[in-house]
Amino acid sequence: MFMEKGRVTIPTDANFVEGTKQIAKLWGADAVRDCDGVSLPKNANELAKYVYNTYFVVRGDNAWGRKHPEEAQRIFLESNRIIADGKQLIIDVSKGFLKEEIAPDFDNINRWQVFDRTTNEEIKSWHLKDNLVVIDSLPFHEYSVDFLARVTWHPVQIYNYLTNSWTCEKQLCYDPAYPHTKEYIKSYLRKWLEEHKETNVVRFTTFLYQFNLIFNDKGKERMVDWFGYGEAASIPLLDGFEKETHLKMEAEDFISNGSYNSPFKMPTEKYKKYIDYVQRFVSSTMKELIDIVHSYKKETMMFLGDDWIGSEPYGPYFKNMGLDSVVGSVGGGVTIRMLGEIPHVKIHEGRFLPYFFPDTFFEGNEDNAVAELEKNWVTARRALLRCPLDRMGFGGYLSLASKFPKFVNRVASICDEFRLICDTSSKSRPYSSLKVGILNCWGKLRSWQAHMVAHELWYQQIYSYQGVYEALSGLPVDVSFLSFDDILNNDIPSDIDVILNVGEERSAFTGDKYWKNPVLVEKIRKFVSNGHGFVGIGMPSSTDSLEHCFALSDVLGVQVEKGLTLSIDKYNIEKKSSFITKDCTDQIDYGEGCKNIYALDNAAVLDIDFSSRFKRNVNVGEVKLAYNDYFKGRGVYLAGLPYSGQNARLLYRSLLYACHKEDKLNMAFSSNYNVEVAYYPSLGMYALINNSNKAQETFFFNFSGESKKIKLEPNQMLWEK
Structure with missing residues (x-):
């Protein structure tokens, strides 16, 4: 028992x-x-x-792995990039890699490719000698080899082996294709x-x-990508894919100029x-x-x-x-x-x-x-x-x-x-005040997996965007993940109140080439104009245009100065107060932020950074936070949003304001952003949580807007009926 x-x-x-x-x-x-x-x-x-x-x-059955080395798992890798100093260059493809983990597959060199990375052209004039790649090169051009390798030690066991000082047998891995x-x-x-x-x-x-x-x-x-399909470079799968689709997956399709097709x-x-x-x-x-x-x-x-x-x-x-x-x-x-x-x-x-x-x-x-x-x-x-x-x-x-x-x-x-x-x-669905549609190229396939490299590990380049999803994970909003193709093929779902576009310039998360499609731009403009919201964080709707980088600058009310429009004076630099920033008691943290963002004439600037080097009333400052009325709807721009209690509240207010639902703020709400409230309507119960390691006082608002003062101990959870 x-x-x-x-x-x-x-x-x-x-x-x-x-x-x-x-x-x-x-x-x-x-x-x-x-x-x-x-x-x-x-x-x-x-x-x-x-x-x-x-x-x-x-993995784990080394007897099978040793008996069938030809059925080992494989991966395409790029050698170190080398500058040629003459007409012939020799590259050892395994240099820089852990030799116990991978072994170059010399039996399948027909699948290897050599590239002049200076011109990004494939080079055919190369051969193998003593397991080294010999290239007919141009002096001072950069070269690399995309090579197929057998995986000879399972990578996760390598991690555990080194972390825990193991001495057990090193595990081989084999390919079930x-x-x-x-x-x-x-x-x-x-x-x-x-x-x-x-x-x-x-x-x-x-x-x-x-x-x-x-x-x-x-x-x-050397490389980690939680979404990387590199080790699915299975020879049977490559051949089967080509037979089915008449498309040949080559080494460079995996290497992708050194990006290894990261989800970014x-x-x-x-x-x-x-x-x-x-x-x-x-x-x-x-x-x-x-x-x-x-x-x-x-x-x-x-x-x-x-x-x-x-x-x-x-x-x-x-x-x-x-x-x-x-x-x-x-x-x-x-x-x-x-x-x-x-x-x-x-x-x-x-x-x-x-x-x-x-x-x-x-x-x-x-x-x-x-x-x-x-x-x-x-x-x-x-x-x-x-x-x-x-x-x-x-x-x-x-x-x-x-x-x-x-x-x-x-x-x-x-x-x-x-x-x-x-x-x-589990007995009641929690209350939500609105529904957010997160828009990127992956959509539903990568729900709650945007801006990850190695699970949720911190990276300087992405924490300013990861914080958006961390904030959303506990806010009283419903969340849906949409791809650009979803909108192009099926329109914007009718239950979405706000579209959220987050990320670095021209990445898979902000959209890049999709914003060149006028149909997408038209649909989102119409969506916002009908009373909905569009919140952009970082470099939303960014394109390759140097003059007009943000395709939806008219919605967001901001644009990026790339140096080609310096002759156009920018006067909108006065900071205003707003519903959005009302709970911000400390300086707002935008993380790494974004440079050279300026406000268009009709936008409301809520936060702006000025240089201390020179003072004037035009062509100065970098906008960090702004909103823009757009017909019946609104656009909101933030330069970044690392996770914190204050930033979670800032995002929530931004979402409400963008879709004109400010009146829902004080419904199942805490006046102190260190304390959050979850409401379960069918149970008539509220959970109040103190997300800080200090005691907190707050005014708790029930769903009817009635309030009372409550004190919570550090990290305490309190239930109210």
């Missing part, structure tokens, strides 16, 4: 059985799982109701299921193809068709494996990470796999929403931070571990109130965490709070 509570998964291993029992009781855990590098105890099914066991589809390997992974799965009768949840970690994770010759990450770059039509082809293969193959698991009366779980490429959970083929549940790492509110809204699965689970690894759980570091836990929980909690998960858990080595008693006790209280949130919010 297992203890009550539930909804919590904890890691365990064969050497920490008694400690697992104690912590499971304290945290109310009803599931145990293994962790990469350790094994479950033999009596795991006596520890908890659910036993998760990690299963690797395409080869018929021989595909049949083998099915027979191996059946054998594994027979041997693991105690397991009732098979935790696939993950499926068939790893996201781009390449290490350099010093054992450091506008994808070509051929590349989009290839990732669709990969998704279909992954979905159909995984359905066969999942059906096998179900035939053994066990459930299936997908870890959203590692070999997840091709299994896009918001894609059109995900539902065909028949998965039972999904689990992923929680970096904050964005990943809560990303996990919680995945369709076609019964259970959504979040793995919270920190991982129980030696890099955090070492002697003298308990306070830092608790601080990381607290930060992770508080940022995730505001999103859970909008979109609850079904379960929470942790990863790593429980024996390490057990040495930190303050940490263990704080997790226990968080688990109780999580259960309360889930039990309450």
Whole structure:
């Protein structure tokens, strides 16, 4: 008989059985799982109701990998770029890469390409000598080689191996697109299921193809792209794609001039068709494996990470796999929403931070571990109130965490709070004051996945935009993800109140070439003119025009000075007060911001930076925040929006103002932006959360607009009826 509570998964291993029992009781855990590098105890099914066991589809069986090296997984890589100093250049393609991870595929050099990067032209006059590429070169031109390589050590195991100082065997990986390997992974799965009768949840970690994770010759990450399809450069898939579409995927289609087709770059039509082809293969193959698991009366779980490429959970083929549940790492509110809204699965689970690894759980570091836990929980909690998960858990080595008693006790209280949130919010849909449509080239396919490189890791170039989604994850608004093609082909959905376009100049997230299409511009102008809103952050609607960069400058009321229109005087530099900025008690943080933004004559400037070098009343200042009345609607511009309590409130007010819904502000509302309110109409209940580590006072407004003063302790959650 297992203890009550539930909804919590904890890691365990064969050497920490008694400690697992104690912590499971304290945290109310009803599931145990293994962790990469350790094994479950033999009596795991006596520890908890659910036993998760990690299963690797395409790595771990080195005997198979060694026996069939020709069926290894592959990736296209670009060599170091080298300047020629004569008429012949020699390039060692493997230089700078971790030699244990990749091996140049000299058996398939017909798939290699050499480029003069100075002219960006492919060079045909090259040959291989002693495994080196010899190029007929032009002096002082830059060259690189796009080469195919076999993956000889699984990248995620490299990370764990180096992080945890492992000495175990290095795992090979194999490609199930080869018929021989595909049949083998099915027979191996059946054998594994027979041997693991105690397991009732098979935790696939993950499926068939790893996201781009390449290490350099010093054992450091050289390239990481959580959305990269580079390691899906499978020879059978490349050939099958060409046969089906009559389009040949070449090395440069993956390398893309060194960008490796990151999600920030506008994808070509051929590349989009290839990732669709990969998704279909992954979905159909995984359905066969999942059906096998179900035939053994066990459930299936997908870890959203590692070999997840091709299994896009918001894609059109995900539902065909028949998965039972999904689990992923929680970096904050964005990943809560990303996990919680995945369709076609019964259970959504979040793995919270920190991982129980030696890099955090070492002697003298308990306070830092608790601080990381607290930060992770508080940022995730505001999103859970909008979109609850079904379960929470942790990863790593429980024996390490057990040495930190303050940490263990704080997790226990968080688990109780999580259960309360889930039990309450799952019974009622939270109130929303409006609906936002986030517009980029990926649309629904990458819901809650915009502006990510390596999950939710911080990057200087994107934190000013990531903060937008983090703010949205806990605001009382509904969110939908739209692609430019959606609008061009189907018009703007009638329930959208505000369109949001966020990102750097000419990126896949702001639109680039799409803004050259007059149909798109016309549709959005009409949408706003009819009383709706358009909020642009960073370089919205940016094009390659040096004179008129923002295609929707007339809507936003701002434009970019690129140096070609300096002769046109700009007088609109006076800062005004507004509904939008009313709650801003501190200086507004725009992150990295944007340079040389100026206001058009009819816009209202709400914030502007002036240089201290020279003072005059014209042609000075950089606009950071502005709005513009546009017929019956409004445009709002912000130069950037890192996440903070003040910025979340600033965004909320901007959205309300853009679509003329200011009257909804004081409905289920807190006057103090450090405190937020979630309202559940069918229950008549309000959740107030203090997102700061200090006590806060606020005026709480119920849905009718009646207010009362409330005090909350640091990080406290309070329920009001």
